[in-house]
Amino acid sequence: MKALVVLTLVCLLAGGASARTLRIAADPNNLPFSNDREEGFENALASMLARDLGAGIEYVWRAQRRGFFRESFQGDRCDLVLGAPVGFERAHVTAPYYRSSYVFVTRDGLAIASLDDPRLKTLRVGIAVVGDDGADPPTTLALARRGIVDNVTGFSVYGDYREPSPPLRLLDALDRGQIDVALGWGPVAGAAAHARPGAYRITPVTPDPDPLTGMPFSFAIGIGVRKDEPALAREIESFLARRRPDIERLLDAHGIPRTAP
Amino acid sequence: MPPAARPSGPLSAVLCLLVAGAARAAAPATDGDWPMPGHDFANTRYSPLSEVTPANASKLKLAWSFTTGIEKGHEAAPIVVGSRMYVVTPYPNKVFAFDLTKAGRSDMVAWEYAPKVLPAAQGVACCDVVNRGACYANGRLFFNTLDGQTIALDAASGKELWIAQVGTIHKGETMTMAPLVVKDKVLVGNSGGEMGVRGWLKALDAASGRLAWTAWSTGPDTAVRIGPSFRPFYPQDRGKDLGVTTWPPDRRQIGGGTVWGFVSYDPKLDLIYYGTANPGIWNAEMRPGDNKWSCGVFARTPATGEARWFYQFSPHDLYDHDGVNENVIVDLPFEGGARRAVLHADRNGLFYVLDAATGEVISATPYGRVNSNRGVDLATGRLIPVDAKKPTTGKVVRDIAPAAAGAKDWQPMAWSPRTRLAYVPHHALAMDFEGTEASYIEGTPYVGANVRMYPDPVDPGGGNRGLFTAWDPVRRRVAWRAVERFPVWSGALVTAGDVVFYGTMDGWFKALDARTGKLLWKSQTASGIIGQPVAYRGPDGKEYVAVLAGVGGWAGAIVVGDLDPRDATAATGFVNAMKDLPSSTRKGGALYVYALP
Numbered sequence: 001m002k003a004l005v006v007l008t009l010v011c012l013l014a015g016g017a018s019a020r021t022l023r024i025a026a027d028p029n030n031l032p033f034s035n036d037r038e039e040g041f042e043n044a045l046a047s048m049l050a051r052d053l054g055a056g057i058e059y060v061w062r063a064q065r066r067g068f069f070r071e072s073f074q075g076d077r078c079d080l081v082l083g084a085p086v087g088f089e090r091a092h093v094t095a096p097y098y099r100s101s102y103v104f105v106t107r108d109g110l111a112i113a114s115l116d117d118p119r120l121k122t123l124r125v126g127i128a129v130v131g132d133d134g135a136d137p138p139t140t141l142a143l144a145r146r147g148i149v150d151n152v153t154g155f156s157v158y159g160d161y162r163e164p165s166p167p168l169r170l171l172d173a174l175d176r177g178q179i180d181v182a183l184g185w186g187p188v189a190g191a192a193a194h195a196r197p198g199a200y201r202i203t204p205v206t207p208d209p210d211p212l213t214g215m216p217f218s219f220a221i222g223i224g225v226r227k228d229e230p231a232l233a234r235e236i237e238s239f240l241a242r243r244r245p246d247i248e249r250l251l252d253a254h255g256i257p258r259t260a261p
Numbered sequence: 262m263p264p265a266a267r268p269s270g271p272l273s274a275v276l277c278l279l280v281a282g283a284a285r286a287a288a289p290a291t292d293g294d295w296p297m298p299g300h301d302f303a304n305t306r307y308s309p310l311s312e313v314t315p316a317n318a319s320k321l322k323l324a325w326s327f328t329t330g331i332e333k334g335h336e337a338a339p340i341v342v343g344s345r346m347y348v349v350t351p352y353p354n355k356v357f358a359f360d361l362t363k364a365g366r367s368d369m370v371a372w373e374y375a376p377k378v379l380p381a382a383q384g385v386a387c388c389d390v391v392n393r394g395a396c397y398a399n400g401r402l403f404f405n406t407l408d409g410q411t412i413a414l415d416a417a418s419g420k421e422l423w424i425a426q427v428g429t430i431h432k433g434e435t436m437t438m439a440p441l442v443v444k445d446k447v448l449v450g451n452s453g454g455e456m457g458v459r460g461w462l463k464a465l466d467a468a469s470g471r472l473a474w475t476a477w478s479t480g481p482d483t484a485v486r487i488g489p490s491f492r493p494f495y496p497q498d499r500g501k502d503l504g505v506t507t508w509p510p511d512r513r514q515i516g517g518g519t520v521w522g523f524v525s526y527d528p529k530l531d532l533i534y535y536g537t538a539n540p541g542i543w544n545a546e547m548r549p550g551d552n553k554w555s556c557g558v559f560a561r562t563p564a565t566g567e568a569r570w571f572y573q574f575s576p577h578d579l580y581d582h583d584g585v586n587e588n589v590i591v592d593l594p595f596e597g598g599a600r601r602a603v604l605h606a607d608r609n610g611l612f613y614v615l616d617a618a619t620g621e622v623i624s625a626t627p628y629g630r631v632n633s634n635r636g637v638d639l640a641t642g643r644l645i646p647v648d649a650k651k652p653t654t655g656k657v658v659r660d661i662a663p664a665a666a667g668a669k670d671w672q673p674m675a676w677s678p679r680t681r682l683a684y685v686p687h688h689a690l691a692m693d694f695e696g697t698e699a700s701y702i703e704g705t706p707y708v709g710a711n712v713r714m715y716p717d718p719v720d721p722g723g724g725n726r727g728l729f730t731a732w733d734p735v736r737r738r739v740a741w742r743a744v745e746r747f748p749v750w751s752g753a754l755v756t757a758g759d760v761v762f763y764g765t766m767d768g769w770f771k772a773l774d775a776r777t778g779k780l781l782w783k784s785q786t787a788s789g790i791i792g793q794p795v796a797y798r799g800p801d802g803k804e805y806v807a808v809l810a811g812v813g814g815w816a817g818a819i820v821v822g823d824l825d826p827r828d829a830t831a832a833t834g835f836v837n838a839m840k841d842l843p844s845s846t847r848k849g850g851a852l853y854v855y856a857l858p
Contacts, residue, residue, distance in 0.1 A: 065456075067384065067822070215654070
């Protein structure tokens with residue numbers, strides 16, 4: 001009996017503050033969101049969350065592609081994913097911790113604010129595109145419906161995974177002068193602009209939602225929690241509410257642009 | 262026949278060619294072999310063995326079996342040459358060689374080979390981590406790995422001869438197809454249209470693995486290997502650089518047209534045939550034009566890869582109707598005389614008979630319910646689309662038939678020169694397209710498409726999703742057909758005994774009378790069947806029928822991926838149509854071999 005008590009004590013001590021561990025599924029090569037050096041804003045949020053809950057973090061790295069949620073939650077029994085669109089059916093998504101929109105990214109004084117700007121028909125436009133898997137960013141259709149097709153260059157969101165953070169190739173093309181305007185998701189463009197002050201002009205895409213397609217350009221992002229962990233979801237909801245100002249500062253520090261709901 | 266009597270080494274190359282002459286003139290010494298996925302170059306899946314007949318098939322019994330220990334979808338054809346059988350598993354793409362003289366004994370595995378495959382390839386593959394098998398030629402065994410390697414092994418010892426890294430998963434490329442060896446070339450193609458991959462077929466030197474040529478499916482004529490000998494039948498396929506001009510500028514770089522189906526070869530015309538997958542970017546509005554050379558069939562000279570002709574089944578594809586389904590090369594008796602023809606049952610629901618020399622459409626006839634096209638205009642060769650069934654973002658389009666999975670997917674048909682019928686394993690699925698929301702946000706997980714597939718409500722109805730159709734390509738009509746609850750996702754086999762075989766996803770392996778469709782025999786397997794059945798003559802001279810069980814693939818993703826049946830749009834909407842599969846079968850790969858007592 002005495003031995004058991006001692007053993008229990010040893011376990012408690014050894015476990016220390018990390019007795020509880022959050023298993024987090026994240027992409028190891030997807031800045032500004034996350035990477036395996038924990039440089040992304042989602043990594044920073046994970047650290048803040050873990051400290052707040054008195055938990056440790058165990059990352060399960062996986063490229064964010066088809067099957068990401070299924071494999072992370074079912075196969076690997078991860079507890080959470082740090083960025084999931086509100087309303088996404090494959091997780092319990094918390095209240096949003098940010099809301100952002102698609103943006104025009106330009107350089108050298110060029111300013112584009114609307115999809116209906118006639119210059120978009122002649123400027124060289126870059127967008128992120130998916131393969132043939134049934135999904136595209138909302139910008140794809142918005143341009144197509146306006147007849148802006150021939151002057152558009154598509155950059156695969158998957159890119160070449162050997163290169164750092166493939167989604168950033170869209171902005172590289174802008175830097176190289178291969179395109180004049182990039183249409184990208186706010187956090188990607190915002191973080192790049194934050195890292196290089198003055199390099200880019202970032203303007204939210206309007207009209208939002210797009211009357212021609214009915215599709216929105218703004219999305220609210222929360223934390224995706226495995227559906228059979230309602231208690232954890234409640235804790236995270238509480239964390240997001242309590243630490244609102246800290247989270248805002250964190251997002252500012254990474255240059256994540258937000259839009260009002 | 263004793264194994265010692267079998268020729269091996271260089272002679273086998275000759276064997277391959279002989280077998281390739283298809284059903285007509287297989288040499289007696291080799292008529293019991295199954296050296297390549299489709300049995301012969303013509304891709305007939307016809308075995309000249311005739312021991313099993315409609316009169317005795319009911320007596321078939323399990324002769325031996327083998328568990329692979331892998332739980333993913335098993336789509337490969339067992340390859341049999343002499344007294345050896347070779348089986349490739351899904352990822353991690355192990356190869357087992359069985360000594361058939363010891364079949365059923367604990368020491369029957371002659372050798373086992375485990376390639377080094379990057380585990381990350383699993384996350385890149387679209388539709389389970391399948392492999393469609395190996396090809397034997399000249400004492401060597403060739404197969405592909407999921408992460409883009411083509412590997413040659415010494416068939417006798419299992420020793421690695423060479424490895425060629427032909428695809429890269431870092432760009433989304435995977436490989437699932439079975440190679441075909443034609444003369445001294447190993448022909449291989451890529452998968453990964455879902456990831457914006459640009460399709461190619463490569464020819465590797467069989468002795469060294471060195472790249473001989475690459476034929477891209479999009480881009481300028483030089484990249485597509487279109488030159489002076491390219492003579493397509495229809496004017497829309499003639500002109501300079503159509504692989505560029507039928508796309509908006511730059512779009513061809515992510516153009517799709519991957520090559521993940523079977524390759525056929527006609528020694529008489531010295532042409533290889535293979536299909537190309539659908540064009541890249543799902544949203545068709547971003548890629549106006551015919552999007553050549555996607556969704557069609559190429560005929561090429563194997564030595565150089567030069568294109569001879571091309572025919573496009575689905576110009577400007579809207580439905581994910583890849584043109585990769587297999588092409589079977591046959592002589593067909595028409596009223597005006599016999600014609601060398603390509604038989605092709607397309608995803609778009611039409612059964613094509615093409616002239617093998619020219620690519621002319623002899624006929625194109627629905628072999629299931631089709632409402633998304635009105636067939637082919639034979640004057641122009643063009644598919645006639647139905648505007649009301651066009652999937653359009655912002656619109657809900659209901660009852661599109663066939664669904665994204667087509668009237669038939671990869672599962673290869675068989676052709677009997679005796680009955681002159683094609684035996685087509687396929688499915689009956691319709692879909693709703695609900696293009697109402699943005700479906701992808703960078704940096705957030707994949708949100709999924711708004712596609713839901715479901716059992717075709719009209720034909721055959723009653724919630725049945727599978728059909729096994731005996732199709733008469735001359736009379737252009739169904740000779741007979743069998744209805745199945747689940748899609749028939751296995752290959753077909755037909756023998757000179759006039760028996761056809763196929764497997765079901767709920768784990769029944771069936772033998773039917775090739776002339777009448779009468780069910781002769783069935784046997785249950787532990788897991789559903791999506792593999793390619795084969796027939797071979799064992800060292801004891803008897804006829805054996807072998808098939809891999811192990812449910813999976815796109816249709817079986819719900820079982821191997823443990824998908825949530827409520828998650829209707831998972832696996833690009835296929836899960837919605839397969840909610841009852843998990844209660845009907847379990848995962849797990851195993852080889853089953855049957856024979857008469």
